[in-house]
Amino acid sequence: MVDTTEEIKIESSEEDLQRLEKALDxxxxxxxxxxxxxxxxxxxxxxxxxxxxxxxxxxxxxxISFMNFVVSSGKTEISLLDKNDIPIHIDDTEKFLDExxxxxxEVVNDYYNEYQQLRSSRKIEKxxxx
Amino acid sequence: MSKGIIIFAQNNEYxxxxxxxxxxAGYARKNLSLFDEICLITNTETLKPNxxxxxxxxxxxxxxxxxxxxxxRLFKDTTNITEYAxxxxxxxxxxxxxxxxxETLLIDADYFIMNDVLDQVWDSENDxxxxxxxxxxxxxxxxxxxxxxxFSIPMYWATVVYFKKSDFAENLFTLVSHIKYNYKYYYYLYxxxxxxxxxxxxxxxxxxxxxxxxxxxxxxxxxxYLNNSFDLDDIYRVNSHNDIIMYCAxxxxxxxxxxxxxxxxxxxxxxxxxxxxxxxxxxxxxEKV
Numbered sequence: 001m002v003d004t005t006e007e008i009k010i011e012s013s014e015e016d017l018q019r020l021e022k023a024l025d026x027x028x029x030x031x032x033x034x035x036x037x038x039x040x041x042x043x044x045x046x047x048x049x050x051x052x053x054x055x056x057x058x059x060x061x062x063x064i065s066f067m068n069f070v071v072s073s074g075k076t077e078i079s080l081l082d083k084n085d086i087p088i089h090i091d092d093t094e095k096f097l098d099e100x101x102x103x104x105x106e107v108v109n110d111y112y113n114e115y116q117q118l119r120s121s122r123k124i125e126k127x128x129x130x
Numbered sequence: 131m132s133k134g135i136i137i138f139a140q141n142n143e144y145x146x147x148x149x150x151x152x153x154x155a156g157y158a159r160k161n162l163s164l165f166d167e168i169c170l171i172t173n174t175e176t177l178k179p180n181x182x183x184x185x186x187x188x189x190x191x192x193x194x195x196x197x198x199x200x201x202x203r204l205f206k207d208t209t210n211i212t213e214y215a216x217x218x219x220x221x222x223x224x225x226x227x228x229x230x231x232x233e234t235l236l237i238d239a240d241y242f243i244m245n246d247v248l249d250q251v252w253d254s255e256n257d258x259x260x261x262x263x264x265x266x267x268x269x270x271x272x273x274x275x276x277x278x279x280x281f282s283i284p285m286y287w288a289t290v291v292y293f294k295k296s297d298f299a300e301n302l303f304t305l306v307s308h309i310k311y312n313y314k315y316y317y318y319l320y321x322x323x324x325x326x327x328x329x330x331x332x333x334x335x336x337x338x339x340x341x342x343x344x345x346x347x348x349x350x351x352x353x354x355y356l357n358n359s360f361d362l363d364d365i366y367r368v369n370s371h372n373d374i375i376m377y378c379a380x381x382x383x384x385x386x387x388x389x390x391x392x393x394x395x396x397x398x399x400x401x402x403x404x405x406x407x408x409x410x411x412x413x414x415x416x417e418k419v
Contacts (some may be wrong), residue, residue: 039267054256086349105221128375130375130389
């Protein structure tokens, strides 16, 4: 039988070690990046909250789409379930839609800007302004 | 309709809670605007040496010498220092009777409000709001703690609680008080862990009993998650009244830390010594203009 196994290189060259060191360094950067990204995500989730008439609503695309349907159907007032499933009377649907949409665009736009800043900078010190 | 924020503080030999409560009050005042007053509930021993500072940051002070049996807690300051000291957290159940407000937002003395979302609690339809979701800002605890124990009841966090004068809230606090005085019994009944009296546990048990001891949903606060920074984390820098940079303990090796910035995001900082090291910065950023 012919031995087809190639000889395995055991010793790492200086260059290999440097590359490995760089990869491990990068893993630290990624850890910090992911932690900051997740914290931004949670901040966004917390900020996407809108309260009116005693109810609290999570502002998301489905709420905005539903309210858009309500407004375009000509309904000026409705009862809507809030995040705690409490029925809340909305007496001006157009104003409600306006306010939740503005909040959504503002908060998500801030998230976008902060995320881009985090993503584009290789140095976390720069993002954190240390 | 009066609206007030209430913070409890009772010093022990390890932590100056009065100072920290002043820092938190300053942050609440800077970031929220729809309340009438911020009130401190404390004891004579804590008030006396801190009176000047307290009067600067609080609109009202209520002195209450509440029942405080031995409740010794392990305080950690990252992985470097650990120390046992009395944990005086038994006064919370009295807040319903003591609160002079129609609507009250009760916050811990280490909860830093850094955006205006909690202003949305006022005029709520709900009599009580409390959160069951939390997040570890360092991501060491990946999952939310949903139950007191795997075979127990849903877990609620008493770090931030909203209530209005109502039958539901009154009964809730009566039950919390009853559980406090009979803690051992309820501790075993609900399969709790650790020896410490925890308000989180007492509130969770009281809510469960009050809702007929069956599955239930308690209205949550407008914030989706409580952002908890546990005591292995440290503070790197306090930038302003809505911006703090933290050293977050690495999940794999807690002696290592990763930097993370918290801007416009409430933060529950459990490392009391870290707050103490930066208390002057906190106080300066929360000062009344």
